[in-house]
Amino acid sequence: MWWVLKGFSVRSFYRCLVGEVGGVFPWRSIWLSRIPSKVAFFLWTAALGRNLTIDNLVRRGHVLVNQCCMCYVDAETVDHLFLHCSLASRLWGSVCSLFGIPWVQPKGVVDMLWSWRGARVGRSRRRVWLLVPSCLLWLVWLERNRRIFQGLQRSVLWLEDRFLVTLYSWLQCKVDPDIFSFLDFLDDVLG
Secondary structure, three states, X not given: OOOOOOOOOHHHHHHHHHOOOOOOOOHHHOOOOOOOHHHHHHHHHHHXXXXXXXXXXXXXXXXXXXXXXXXXXXXXXXXXHHHHOHHHHHHHHHHHHHHOOOOOOOOOHHHHHHHHOOOOOOHHHHHHHOOHHHHHHHHHHHHHHHHHHHOOOOOHHHHHHHHHHHHHXXXXXXXXXXXXXXXXXXXXXXX
């Protein structure tokens, strides 16, 4: 990218990058202190639609059959893989049912990130609730890569269990004094 504006600053460069998405970017939903930085960067690229899904690889000149490796029904795009794929949609539905929130599928990843912060889940569960999109998108991405590069498929039940374990580990990385054990964590989430 060539810089044509007068005077370089990180803020102006970021605004230039974000301008491609539509002007306003949900950065507060992405750069959270409790998630690993590689996951935050991954979520940032997903919100920008820049993950190396098959449609993005085809746009770069690779000759590939564009089919989602999770559902084998539609073309693999960022929004399809993370939200509209039948496997991802089932994961979103089961996670939202844990919190007692109805799941309405948003149009894209950016829309999902914007709407996620506004949910009313209660003060004690909010710190866990804000980590859910990062964790779920990260697990879907890892499962997609496992299926493509290793030829292994995990069940939806395994992914649901892994989701809870990953959330718990992210909370424990920062040594949260309110959560002592995994059972306390489940009790806190299930409310």
